[in-house]
Amino acid sequence: QSALTQPASVSGSPGQSITISCTGTSSDVGGYKYVSWYQQHPGKAPKLMIYDVSNRPSGVSNRFSGSKSGNTASLTISGLQAEDEGDYYCSSYTSSSTVVFGGGTKLTVL
Amino acid sequence: QVQLVQSGAEVKKPGASVKVSCKASGYTFTSYAISWVRQAPGQGLEWMGWISAYNGNTNYAQKLQGRVTMTTDTSTSTAYMELRSLRSDDTAVYYCARIFSGYDSFDYWGQGTLVTVSS
Numbered sequence: 001q002s003a004l005t006q007p008a009s010v011s012g013s014p015g016q017s018i019t020i021s022c023t024g025t026s027s028d029v030g031g032y033k034y035v036s037w038y039q040q041h042p043g044k045a046p047k048l049m050i051y052d053v054s055n056r057p058s059g060v061s062n063r064f065s066g067s068k069s070g071n072t073a074s075l076t077i078s079g080l081q082a083e084d085e086g087d088y089y090c091s092s093y094t095s096s097s098t099v100v101f102g103g104g105t106k107l108t109v110l
Numbered sequence: 111q112v113q114l115v116q117s118g119a120e121v122k123k124p125g126a127s128v129k130v131s132c133k134a135s136g137y138t139f140t141s142y143a144i145s146w147v148r149q150a151p152g153q154g155l156e157w158m159g160w161i162s163a164y165n166g167n168t169n170y171a172q173k174l175q176g177r178v179t180m181t182t183d184t185s186t187s188t189a190y191m192e193l194r195s196l197r198s199d200d201t202a203v204y205y206c207a208r209i210f211s212g213y214d215s216f217d218y219w220g221q222g223t224l225v226t227v228s229s
Contacts, residue, residue, distance in 0.1 A: 003154070032212075033212070034212035034213055034214050034215070035214070036212075036214050036215040036216075038155070038216075040155075045205055045207075045219035045220065045221060045222055046147075046155065046205075046207075046216070046219060047219075048210065048215055048216060048217050051210060051211050051212065051214075051215035051217075052211055052212055052215065055211075057210070057217060089154060089155050091155075091157070091214045091215075092214060093212060093213040093214050096172070097169055097213075098157065098159075098169060098171060098172070099145070099157040099160075099213060099214040100157065101147075101154060101155040101156065101157060102154070103154050104154040104155070
């Protein structure tokens with residue numbers, strides 16, 4: 001199972017919006033509603049930000065939103081803040097009943 | 111509050127085995143499955159597999175089949191991950207995580223266990 005494709009890096013200024021894409025296939029992202037997004041800060045465990053494509057867990061800011069079109073899922077962060085800087089990973093359920101992660105995207109807040 | 115507390119760092123020689131524990135508290139252990147995820151130094155996340163804490167059913171990543179075994183002890187609310195025939199590229203931080211919804215959403219994570227494989 002190949003990793004999902006994410007851009008290596010994205011950047012934005014405080015207050016702006018950014019979008020991170022996550023491209024898979026019809027056997028993972030495109031075939032199921034099970035796409036999640038994680039934020040990871042250096043030396044810390046990942047934190048769930050979005051699950052089931054577009055749902056936010058309790059306590060996650062509504063500045064974070066998720067969507068999907070075909071084989072590509074997207075995470076949008078609006079009103080960018082300094083604390084949003086970190087690594088972001090998407091994940092998806094697959095037709096093999098396994099889970100695959102994206103390669104990760106480093107978000108820099110300028 | 112929900113907590114997953116993992117065992118401490120390990121240093122192993124190539125060819126050896128390692129068993130990492132993950133003790134859960136703050137929720138009904140058998141109501142949620144546990145997944146294991148690892149992260150090599152400076153690299154991304156890699157899904158290793160999951161185990162149902164309810165009935166012990168497992169599913170492992172194909173590349174680890176035959177080398178990994180995940181188990182649970184419901185009497186102590188503890189999940190275990192054993193990896194055998196260790197190689198240098200198994201050096202990573204190993205995380206346990208509770209599966210929240212569907213199959214790939216992990217809402218609580220352990221603090222991570224660094225496993226170093228070196229001769």
